[in-house]
Amino acid sequence: MFQFHVAPSGDDSGPGSAERPFATIERARAAARAATGDVVVQLRGGTHTLTRPFELTEADSGVVYQAYGYGTSEQEEAVVSGGRPITGWRERDGVWAADVGDLDTRQLYVDGRRAERAAIPGLPGEVSMTETGYVTDSAGPREWRSPGDVEFVYRGVYPWTEARCGVATVSPSGDGATVITMVQPAFGWAMELYAATWEGQTTHGPGLPTSIENDPSFLTEPGTFVLDRSRPGRHVLLYLPRPGEDPERTRVVAPVLETLLSAVGARDVSFRGLVFAEATWLRPSRPEGFLHYHGSGYYEGGGVEVAVIGEGASVTYPAASASIPSSVRFEDPAGVKIEGCRFTRLGSSALGVSGGEGLVVRGCDFDTLSAVGVTVSGGVGAVIEDNRVRRIGLEYSGSPGITVTGTRSCTIAHNEITDVPHCGIVVGPSEGVRVLRNLTVDTMKVLADGGGVYLSGPQGDSWENQGLVQGNVIKDTRTAYNFGLYTDYGAAWLTVEANVVMRADNTSVLHVGPPLENVVYRGNFWDADPVGHDDPPSGVTYEGNVTYKDEHDLNAATAAIRERAGLLRPRS
Structure with a gap:
């Protein structure tokens, strides 16, 4: 050797x-x-x-x-x-400034801590939305020092959706109002994508922003930063330090690369005990913005379709969508093992795998991520086991902890997923996926309509290759309008048994559209009855499930299940 x-x-x-x-x-x-x-x-x-990205081939x-x-x-x-240390700070009025040339980034890390982009809560004054932006009676936006760097954030356009669009110009109107023109095509796409009808009311477009980021005038909270790109090639990074920070002693790192590792066709390669850190993703800062729909998917134009979700209720959704990329990427791997690694301080998703066979992701930590922890699409026999996922989706709030789709015989077992903005584990249409003895806590903290464990679509085409969700413990599913254990949108050929769900808005739901088919709910434990338990649809077998309204009784009855769920090897 x-x-x-x-x-x-x-x-x-x-x-x-x-x-x-x-x-x-x-x-x-x-x-x-x-x-x-x-x-x-x-x-x-x-x-x-x-x-440059580290590239591997066969x-x-x-x-x-x-x-x-x-x-x-x-x-x-x-x-x-993939980061660059920032030095040469000068200080004025308590703000640090550094000339960074053509540096472009969306994140900053100060002594290993993620600094937030400086922001304000929303547009001031009486505001109305137009086809190209907004009009407000407030002169406040005219005080923005670099309007072309400002980004509007729309949290909850739909309950499960968040969007980001940039500002083009801010100008006064003849009547003293302020006109904000948004960047295209992002804003036009937002007007196209987001249209919903609910209880006789129709909404169109993204609505008003819930927060506004990245202008020097927003620097009021210690520990926040702004990247001023108003002078091409002469960008200035601004940081408002926290008490005790000193520009001579504080290590500040700006991520530069968008990809750390890219492997195509790699065979029997292993990564052990490494830390992958400091990468960014610049696409949302471009004129196309970030028009999120669900999970890690976003809209790139190409038209929308309409989903009817009830009588007189509908939403539009993308005819096609792209997915947030990963900082570490594998395409068609075979026998690749990633063990004991940490993925942290990343501005996109962390680990993304497409196709291949025999992938093992074991004993890894995923934290301080802008998007998803682990994404697997396609492939056979992947094992995602004994990983800890926490503090992810910090910039893209629809991001789940672990998501797989289109896979065969994938096992997701003994993972611990905590403190995430939407779903803990997501399984899209697949074959024979096993979701076993995972622990999710504090999921759905930002956006709604999801669960600690969420599955949609067929999970096989017979009982021989069915999906299995067994022995999972799902606690503290936070945002209103959630289902702790959520089988949704035509889930089929699936057994859900011996799981524990507690402290969710709803423990589970049996009536969804398209309806569940060939789904068995057996021997699960809840602290509240699932929606539809008293009248299960024809495609659902509901048997032997127990509801304990008292948490002490629930804990006593499920001690063995709870003891086996979560990490195989506890970590500090």
């Missing part, structure tokens, strides 16, 4: 030995390709800064990339970063 070592203080002209390590993982990749037999690349502690098969000392008490923290 060959071993190559990489250290931030190394030298790529050296042999890559423990005594004379390489400086970059790219050089180690080249050495691994030239070697015969098994190869382990040991990354020493420190920050391994990428200047030519890189059979290599292990791991933190030095992996699996021992001597394991070092090796961070693979």
Whole structure:
């Protein structure tokens, strides 16, 4: 077996030995390709800064990339970063400013903490929406110093939806009002996409923003930042420090790369104990904005369709949609293992896998993410096990912790998902997915119409390849209008048994559209009866489920299930 070592203080002209390590993982990749037999690349502690995405192909098969000392008490923290340290701060009126050239980013990290973009709660004054933007009787927006950098956030356009559109111009009108013209095509797409009828009332367009981000005049809260791009190529980063922070001692990192790792066709590659950190996603800052619909999907034009959700009720939805990309991406992998890694401080989704077979994601931590933790689409035999997902969806609030769709024989087991803005686990149309003994707590904290565990569409085409949801514990599903365990939109060929659901707006629901078919609810424990339990539809078998209104009684009856749910190996 060959071993190559990489250290931030190394030298790529050296042999890559423990005594004379390489400086970059790219050089180690080249050495691994030239070697015969098994190869382990040991990354020493420190920050391994990428200047371009790290790319792997089938030519890189059979290599292990791991933190030095992996699996021992001597394991070092090796961070693979797409960030850039910000220095050269000058201070004026309590605000730090740094000239950053053509740097473009949507996130900032200060001593490892995610700084929020400076924001105000909404538009001031009496406001009306037009086909191209807004009119307000307030002169406040005319005080914005860099209107072209300002972004409107629309939380809850639909209860499960959040959008982001940029401002083009702010100008006075002849009658003293202020006219805000929004960037196209984003605002036009928003007017097209968001149209709903409910209880005789029809809404059109995104409505008024719930918050407004990224102007220097918004810098009032310590620990927030603004990127001023009003002068092309001469951008200025502004940061309002928290008490005790010093520009000479505080480490500030702006993510630059959008992709950290991209692997196409990799075979039998492993990643162990590494930290993937500091990447951004710039698409929402562009004229197309971010027109979210559900989960990690967003609209890129191309027309909409209408879904009737009840008598006199309908919503529009995208005829086609794209998905938020991931900072670490695998396409058609085989036998890839990602174990004991941490994904943090990322401006998109963390880990995305499409196609392939035999994927293992085990013992990893996902935290401080703008979007989804783990996304798997297609593929056979993926195992997502013993991972901890928390504080995700910080910028794109529809993001679930773990989402899979179009997969066969995928297992999602013993994961702990906490503090997320929407669903904990999402399973789209698939075959034979097993959702086993997971723990979700504090899900649905921002947007509505989801659950701790959410499934939609067929989960097989017979009982032989059915889906199984078993032994999960779902607690504290927060936002009103949720179903802790939610089988939705034509879920079929599915058994839901021996799960525990407590402290949700609704524990579950049996009547959905399109209706459930060949679904069994058996031996589950609730603290409130599911919606429709007293009159199950013809496609649902509902048997042996127990409701305990008293939490003490529920806990006593479900102790064995609760003890087995969640992480296999507790972590600090």
